[in-house]
Amino acid sequence: MQEYYFLFILAFIFTTAAVIQDLKSREVANWINFSFIAFALAYRAFYAIQISQIKFFALGIAGFVIFFALAHLLYYSKAFAGGDAKLLMGYGIILPYQNYSSLPIFTITFILLLFTIGALYSLVYSAFIAAKNKEKFKKEFYILFKKYKLISIILLLLSLATIKFTTLSLFFALLFLILIIYIYTKSVDSCMIILTPPSKLTEGDWLISDVKISKSKTIRKTVHGLSSNDIKLLRKSKRKILIKTGIPFTPAFLLALILMVSFFLTSAVSPEQIFSSLFSQLFFLS
Template sequence: MIMKIDVIDVLIMLTLAWILVAVYQDFKKKEIPNWVNFSLLIFALAFRLFYSIFSNDYSFILWGLAGFAVFFVLANLFYYSRLFAGGDAKLMMAIGAIIPFTNSWFDNLLIGILFVICLLSFGAVYGLIYSVSLAFGNMSEFSREFRKRVYENKQYILLDFLVLILFFVSGFFLAESMLLLIGAIIFVLPFIYYYTKSVEQSCLVKYTSIDKLTVGDWLAKEIKIKNKTIKPSWEGLTESDISLIKKNYRKDVLIKQGIPFSPVFLMALLVLVLIKYLWASDWGLWQFF
């Protein structure tokens, strides 16, 4: 069932423009400001509300509220499982108010699932490519950090190698190729961890002057000020933390930066746009199943 396709087109175009601003801010300031996320959310709901009032069809705003509610839960799940930073989670909530494009609960469900699948799959590929580019751009620091981690964990790597041999021998004698695959995955996992931590330590941890600290910045190590210790946390620095640091701390602060994730939201939304305009002009995604 079609829901005011021309109105949806306007909503999509303005949303793409908003996300481009988020991408720009993310790369420039290493964060998505609250004003970008909240203004997008307010715009989406206000747009839906005004259209519902003038068209006397309140399903338009109700679907927006429903999408926001579902993505609010998902965004918090991703945030507290440490998949998303705070800005990314807020951007996801705002997009949740936008992507219910039809009056069909089934099509809206498929659109939401497709968006989340694209977000996570593109995010994995994007994160890998971005981290590899960081490693190559800081090769000397990265290789030094990686060798150090491998050396410090050589006993675990030896154990890991013995597990690999055990799985390969078992797979060979039992003629089970799955055991070979499991053994290879188990062997590779520690190196992926060492690689990730090495990229983080050598490329994403930087000293920042106290006057450039912002709410949500991640401390790379704790700061002791008089009788108070500010410890690293997933929520990042608070206003009171920054105020305390500026008043009583004179050194630069070691901050852990994140990977700008907003381009993945843009890519995932573009997939939905391409599906609409190339294959499913009425958003009838059920035809693909």
């Protein structure tokens, strides 16, 4: 397992750099992610040649391909920004696969770990956003709760009325909780829509709606966000526009990496057993 220590160190260095930049400027430069991917693949290639086992390199390529597909899926579904998606590709290379059959085990477990930590982190972060924009959050929450008030009351009453039937009562309670979480999330989202001057725009910023610059030119809202050319046009027009900001997700990668590596360093069992243990704990927590 020592052959993976260098990959873990690489991941820690580049993820830390990504976190710092993400928190400062709300973007992750391509050079950070591409350097991470290049160094990780180069190490696997060099080590594979040194030990005369091409499988060590092939497993890294296979992991990269799987995470490349996952990253694109998350990017186009707007779950991840571009920087997060590219960082995820790098993690496909550094996971300690032992054989081809372990690829799905490590992939599924790491994604579950990442999203569990990400959900907890996002919940805490969103609470700070709600507190920072208290009045706006309260106003939006009240509007949405009023809109779904009748459904909320019905679900709550059904949960109480079926309390003797545990499964059914829990089902209605869960639906009620999901509705409240939806209202909370939409209320937080409203706090993340910011009127931004052109000078502070960055590539990848998400428009709330299409922006008409002139009679013949309109900047379209796309999954890719603003391009450098879009920003130039907006700066020429000197118009402030509404931008949807997101929660910086790179800290979740760093926390997931630290938790994963701590398992490897403190456990004497195989990687598959470690990830199975992580999976069991995540399932229990959920």
